[in-house]
Amino acid sequence: MSHKDKIDKSKLPRHVAVIMDGNGRWAKKKGKLRTFGHENGVISVRETAEAAAELGIEYLTLYAFSTENWNRPRLEVEALMTLLLRTINSEIKTLNDNNIRLLAIGDLGALNKSIRTRLLKAIDETKNNTRMNLVLALSYSSHQEILQAVKQIATHYKNNEISLEEINEQLVSNHLYTKDFPDPELLIRTSGEFRISNFLLWQLAYSEIYITPKLWPDFRKEDLYEAIVNFQCRERRFGKTSEQILKQEEVK
Numbered sequence: 575m576s577h578k579d580k581i582d583k584s585k586l587p588r589h590v591a592v593i594m595d596g597n598g599r600w601a602k603k604k605g606k607l608r609t610f611g612h613e614n615g616v617i618s619v620r621e622t623a624e625a626a627a628e629l630g631i632e633y634l635t636l637y638a639f640s641t642e643n644w645n646r647p648r649l650e651v652e653a654l655m656t657l658l659l660r661t662i663n664s665e666i667k668t669l670n671d672n673n674i675r676l677l678a679i680g681d682l683g684a685l686n687k688s689i690r691t692r693l694l695k696a697i698d699e700t701k702n703n704t705r706m707n708l709v710l711a712l713s714y715s716s717h718q719e720i721l722q723a724v725k726q727i728a729t730h731y732k733n734n735e736i737s738l739e740e741i742n743e744q745l746v747s748n749h750l751y752t753k754d755f756p757d758p759e760l761l762i763r764t765s766g767e768f769r770i771s772n773f774l775l776w777q778l779a780y781s782e783i784y785i786t787p788k789l790w791p792d793f794r795k796e797d798l799y800e801a802i803v804n805f806q807c808r809e810r811r812f813g814k815t816s817e818q819i820l821k822q823e824e825v826k
């Protein structure tokens with residue numbers, strides 16, 4: 575029996591975020607270059623996006639390149655950027671055919687101009703698609719995201735556009751790259767590492783975290799289904815007691 579059959583479609587997470595990890599180790603195990611792992615990681619990206627859209631998940635955010643990743647060897651960074659460009663070019667039609675909207679979060683200004691231009695064009699070309707939002711985190715750092723939000727809010731305060739009392743959680747959320755998205759209910763990380771790696775630190779406050787030992791290039795639809803079944807077995811208490819949650823469910 576597939577895990578898919580065990581999924582309760584009425585209790586799907588609206589937003590799933592993924593830390594795609596283990597490409598390098600996957601390639602090394604096969605005696606290949608790290609870039610071979612990244613290339614095969616694209617197959618997992620396609621499978622995961624397809625499965626998420628088929629299920630009816632509204633937002634899928636993939637951590638594709640962190641600001642820290644700029645410090646990798648130049649050849650690997652170049653290979654990743656070329657792969658990104660190639661993937662956008664090859665997948666844009668599939669995204670449109672499947673009514674999927676492409677979005678990006680991160681310091682996009684740090685990307686090479688030709689990649690940024692292509693990315694922004696793809697974002698524009700898919701802007702009317704409504705089935706699922708596929709969000710790529712590129713040159714992304716959660717610390718930087720929060721820092722730029724703090725600076726914007728401080729500027730509003732300095733210019734007397736807001737009062738101290740108006741600075742609340744909602745206002746901070748409204749200044750993050752993710753201001754238009756719900757927070758992820760589920761974070762998946764592959765390759766068995768128990769880290770968040772500077773990813774969506776504010777937004778993951780109440781997310782369920784699912785770690786699989788699978789390396790990203792081995793991640794397939796069935797693995798996403800398994801993660802969602804696992805998520806649906808959890809009790810999300812948001813700081814309350816089990817008894818309070820059960821009572822809430824009864825009232826519903």
Ligand code: FPP
Nearest residue numbers: 594595596597598599612615616638658661
């Ligand atoms: C982590 O594995 C993966 C990355 C840093 C890049 C992820 C990129 C892809 C899956 C391909 C391109 C994506 C898109 C959206 C086109 P790692 O290199 O850190 O692996 P390791 O931990 O085994 O070294």
